[in-house]
Amino acid sequence: MATEKNKEIKMLIEDEVIEILSIKKTEITALMEDGLPHYVCANDVRFLKEEVEIWFKSYVPSQERLEKEFIDHKGRTLEEYVQTELIIEILRISKTKLNTLCKNGMPHVTVGTNNFFHLGDILSHYRRGDETGPKTGKRVKQAKNQLHVENKPTKNKSPLIFVDGSYTSKNVGTGIVFVDNASYLPKEHHFKHNVSTSCTVICEYLAILDALKLVRQFGVLGATIVTDQESIVKNYDLSHSDPEIKLILRQISNMLNNPKRQIGLEYINNVADGKNNKNYKRAHTLSREYKQTG
Structure with a gap:
């Protein structure tokens, strides 16, 4: 015989969970991948309201999801950024020095637990002198062209x-x-x-x-x-x-x-x-x- 407590249990469908959590319809799948408690009965997905509310209170998006969905104020994704290990190698500095530079204003973004760096932003931040070069600045233009070639791979180069x-x-x-x-x-x-x-x-x-x-x-x-x-x-x-x-x-x-x-x-x-x-x-x-x- 069903108890009074069991009678109060009601499974929720996806649309009801979306409304309760005030999220977009496209987000529900990502939440389930991140661990949102749910039940799969044949092809139907159901949820318990109490479990959903408790889980969502302490929910922090996964690192993978944060990185995948990141877009900066210029509309750039992390495809255009590099991580800590690579920027250390490019700038030829230590990790301690990098941390100091970040504290002092080096351009970077923090996504979840990881820092990412846009090389163009860093070069612009630290560039000194006349960017357009002096009137006879052939050497300056040549140096800029060389930097462009060294740091931007072309389609023909397949390592x-x-x-x-x-x-x-x-x-x-x-x-x-x-x-x-x-x-x-x-x-x-x-x-x-x-x-x-x-x-x-x-x-x-x-x-x-x-x-x-x-x-x-x-x-x-x-x-x-x-x-x-x-x-x-x-x-x-x-x-x-x-x-x-x-x-x-x-x-x-x-x-x-x-x-x-x-x-x-x-x-x-x-x-x-x-x-x-x-x-x-x-x-x-x-x-x-x-x-x-x-």
């Missing part, structure tokens, strides 16, 4: 990117090496990640994801990422049992399917010298740098 990952006790290191037509880009990169999964293959997927993020930050329109993960090259599958890896695979898929870029994956054994390729070996060495830096 080959070797990646590898290393895993130790839920610490992941990734190494990335740009080669071929990539002389206009910083060649070597390495990153450290803390993960919760004990599935070691996550380091290889994070290496691919880090390479894709660099491709986006540099504005590269076409590239081939070389990996030792034959399975992801031959049969790309998002149905991994580990939720942490599944999220990474979804990010990789979204970035590979970006119509603005032509990015492919290649298995290392299909490249000259295979796993003995010097660039692949260098990527492997870089992936272990995190053990040295702590």
Whole structure:
């Protein structure tokens, strides 16, 4: 027999939740992806009002969502920005120096927990002298043209990117090496990640994801990422049992399917010298740098 308490329970449909939370219809799916409690009965989605209200009070949008939806006051997305590691490399300064510059007014935006930098804004902020140059300023114009060429990749330049990952006790290191037509880009990169999964293959997927993020930050329109993960090259599958890896695979898929870029994956054994390729070996060495830096 149903109790009086059970009689009071009423499932909500999507339109009712949208009205209660005062959100747009397009936001409900994003909220569910971020963890909004819901129930799927066949093809129907239902909600409990009390659960929805409690969850929404403490809700903070995911970092991925914040970055995806960000648009600055000039209408620019994060596709036109670079992250901390890259701006440190470009400006050739330490992280401590960067933090000081940001406190003193260096142009940057904070999205969620990450800082992003627009190189054009930074150059404008720190530029000194006459921007138009003196009347006989051929050297100034030549220098500006050289800067433009070095920092803005063209459609004809398609680098080959070797990646590898290393895993130790839920610490992941990734190494990335740009080669071929990539002389206009910083060649070597390495990153450290803390993960919760004990599935070691996550380091290889994070290496691919880090390479894709660099491709986006540099504005590269076409590239081939070389990996030792034959399975992801031959049969790309998002149905991994580990939720942490599944999220990474979804990010990789979204970035590979970006119509603005032509990015492919290649298995290392299909490249000259295979796993003995010097660039692949260098990527492997870089992936272990995190053990040295702590």
